[in-house]
Amino acid sequence: MEQRLEKEYETFFNKNIADSEQSSLEMAAILAEMDEKTGTNSAVVWVMPEEKYLHLVYLSKKGEIIVKDIEDAPLNKITKVVEDFYREIESVNSPMDLAQSKQLYKWIIEPYQKEFLEAENIDNILFCMGNGVRLLPLSALYDGEKFLVEKYNISRIPAFNLINAKYEPMKNATVLAMGASKFLNNDPLPAVTLEIENIDNRLQRSSITSPTEILLNENFTLPNMQQQLKTNSFQIVHLATHANFNPGDVTDSYIQLWDDKLTLDQMSNMPWQNPPDLLVLSACNTALGDRDSQLGFTGIALQSGVNSALGTLWSVSDLGTFALITEFYEQLINQSQTNLTKAEALRQAQNLLLQGEIYFEDNRLITPHGNINLPESLAVKGKVNLSHPFYWAGFTLISSPW
Numbered sequence: 001m002e003q004r005l006e007k008e009y010e011t012f013f014n015k016n017i018a019d020s021e022q023s024s025l026e027m028a029a030i031l032a033e034m035d036e037k038t039g040t041n042s043a044v045v046w047v048m049p050e051e052k053y054l055h056l057v058y059l060s061k062k063g064e065i066i067v068k069d070i071e072d073a074p075l076n077k078i079t080k081v082v083e084d085f086y087r088e089i090e091s092v093n094s095p096m097d098l099a100q101s102k103q104l105y106k107w108i109i110e111p112y113q114k115e116f117l118e119a120e121n122i123d124n125i126l127f128c129m130g131n132g133v134r135l136l137p138l139s140a141l142y143d144g145e146k147f148l149v150e151k152y153n154i155s156r157i158p159a160f161n162l163i164n165a166k167y168e169p170m171k172n173a174t175v176l177a178m179g180a181s182k183f184l185n186n187d188p189l190p191a192v193t194l195e196i197e198n199i200d201n202r203l204q205r206s207s208i209t210s211p212t213e214i215l216l217n218e219n220f221t222l223p224n225m226q227q228q229l230k231t232n233s234f235q236i237v238h239l240a241t242h243a244n245f246n247p248g249d250v251t252d253s254y255i256q257l258w259d260d261k262l263t264l265d266q267m268s269n270m271p272w273q274n275p276p277d278l279l280v281l282s283a284c285n286t287a288l289g290d291r292d293s294q295l296g297f298t299g300i301a302l303q304s305g306v307n308s309a310l311g312t313l314w315s316v317s318d319l320g321t322f323a324l325i326t327e328f329y330e331q332l333i334n335q336s337q338t339n340l341t342k343a344e345a346l347r348q349a350q351n352l353l354l355q356g357e358i359y360f361e362d363n364r365l366i367t368p369h370g371n372i373n374l375p376e377s378l379a380v381k382g383k384v385n386l387s388h389p390f391y392w393a394g395f396t397l398i399s400s401p402w
Contacts, residue, residue, distance in 0.1 A: 001046060001057065005128065005159035012295045013250060013303055015268070018161050028063035030165045034402050035061060037167045038341050040124040040153065042401075043117065044160055047108055048130035049075040055130075058112050060120055068111040078107065079132040086288055089137055090314055092390035101142040109141060109148065117152075124153040124343060124401055128160065134294040135286060135313050139350060140393035147389075149350050153343035155308075155401035158298050164307045167341070167402040168277055170235065170332045175203060176228055178215040179240025179282075180258050189283060191322040191378055192216075192240040198322075198372060199238060202329050220258040226271055233273040238280040240325075243311065245297040247290040255281070264296055267304040275305040278342060282321050284311040301399035308342050308401070313394040319378065320391040323358055323365055324349055328395075330369055343401035350392040360384040 002021065010017050022030075031042045046057040054073035058066040085100035109117070116122070127138055138156065139149035148154065157163050177199050181192040193216060200212045213232065215224050220241070228234075242256035245264075254261040279301065286297045301309040310328070312321070331345035352358045358367050363379040365372040374380075386392070 001048065002159050002161050005130075006161055008131075009158050009162065009295060009299050009302060012292065013265075013268075013299060017302055018159075020161075022161050024059055024065050025063050027059060027160050028061050031059075032061035034165055034167060035124075038402055040341065040344075040402075041121050042124040042126065043112075043120070043122045044126045044128065044157075045108070045112065046128045046130070047133055047136075049073075049078050049132045051075050054078055054107055056108065056111060058116055060116070060122065062120070066112065066116060070107050070111065073107045075132055078104075082133055082136050083288060085140075086135065086137065086314075089140060089389045089393055092317075092388050096389070098142045101140055102144060104136065105141040105143050105148070109143070122152070124155075124341070126155050126157050126160070126163075126401060128157050129298070131291055131294075134298050135288055137313055137389065137393040138396075139347075140389040147354065147393075149347055149354070149393075153341065153347045153401055155343050155397040155399070156298060157399055158302055162302055163399045165400055165402065166307065168235065170277075170340075170342070170345075173203075173235040173277075173333065174233065175199065175212045175236045175238060176215070176232070176234040177212055177238040177240070178220050178225060179238075180217050180220050180256075182217060183242075183256060184259050186242055186256050189240065189242070189318050191318040194372075194375065194378065195240050195282065195322045195325055196238070198326050199329050202326070202333060218258055222257055222260055222262060225257070225262075229273065230271045231273075234276050236278045236280065237276045237306070238282070240282045243281040243284040245284065245286040245293040247293055249292065250296065250303070253293065253296040264300070264303055267300070270304065272305060275307070277307045279304055279306040279309040280325070281309065281311040282325050283315065283318075284313070285315045286313060298398055307399060309398040310342070310346065311396055311398060313396055314390075316391060316394050319360060319380070319384070320386060323360070323367075323386055324353060324392055324395055326365070326372065327352055327358055327367060330367070341402050343397050346395060346397050350395065353386040353392040354389075356385060356387045359386055 054070040327349035
């Protein structure tokens with residue numbers, strides 16, 4: 001199963017990605033090591049649709065492989081439910097009945113819920129998703145009372161053998177923040193300037209001594225980006241721009257710069273001094289039904305050489321992105337939580353939106369940590385609630401959760 005997944009990504013990216021295979025005991029040992037470092041209890045769940053059934057595999061640090069085959073969830077059936085669920089979440093102005101969400105929870109989570117997830121006190125799940133379900137918004141699966149993100153840290157991995165399992169606290173992170181609020185040949189993203197300014201302000205309030213490097217609008221070009229990467233080492237690279245994962249090969253998917261496109265195949269040639277621990281793409285758009293675009297999205301960390309990537313499954317509103325990304329960095333750099341992982345920081349940010357503790361009101365973003373004033377051009381009328389899954393469920397951590 002791992003070999004099949006690895007082959008898919010190697011074929012798509014046209015390169016050798018992994019040089020060795022890991023046994024279940026070796027994977028379990030890695031989970032145990034990372035759990036000890038981060039204070040989490042982790043498990044891996046492989047979700048592999050087959051023509052006539054859904055094939056599930058579970059592994060925790062105990063090292064025992066637990067296989068479940070769900071006979072009433074063949075490929076065509078589960079793919080249809082995923083697509084209907086996806087479109088329901090994207091319709092922010094429509095009421096949600098959550099029927100598809102409950103069904104997917106029953107198929108994917110319930111088989112392991114009591115006997116393994118609850119019995120082993122799991123709080124961190126690495127999901128390896130097969131063809132047809134790679135873009136499933138896992139955080140919005142619903143058990144009838146709670147969404148999955150209310151109970152677990154969640155990350156999406158291409159294959160366990162293809163992740164770099166290591167942990168570095170982010171409280172002294174160096175950051176390269178880049179983006180554009182306007183483009184020569186693309187739609188504007190008016191909240192980007194505010195997004196990057198607030199990342200910089202948050203880092204300045206922490207104990208970080210290294211200044212944030214910023215490339216904004218006309219300075220957000222490939223030569224400028226390459227120069228920064230050649231001369232500095234960054235733990236976080238933040239790209240507030242359009243990132244389109246399209247049908248076709250790696251040359252058809254790209255990150256939009258001010259005046260040009262950085263294609264997915266070019267990502268592997270970026271002149272990192274040291275590969276960043278985290279790549280943030282805050283405005284992704286991925287084709288739902290296309291296998292190649294899904295491989296491009298879930299393989300972005302592999303292709304760029306970073307340990308983890310944070311992206312969006314769909315085009316979240318500009319202000320909604322600003323709200324969640326601002327809170328993500330607040331959690332990630334929180335000095336009082338020295339063992340906070342990237343997946344936990346994302347989960348906490350998502351839950352604050354879900355619970356209605358972060359929202360817009362007139363010319364302010366209201367958060368538990370203080371309010372942020374909006375420029376007149378971004379001001380809203382009245383109160384804008386961000387609890388609908390459209391605003392938070394699309395944000396996905398790819399590859400290592402640690």
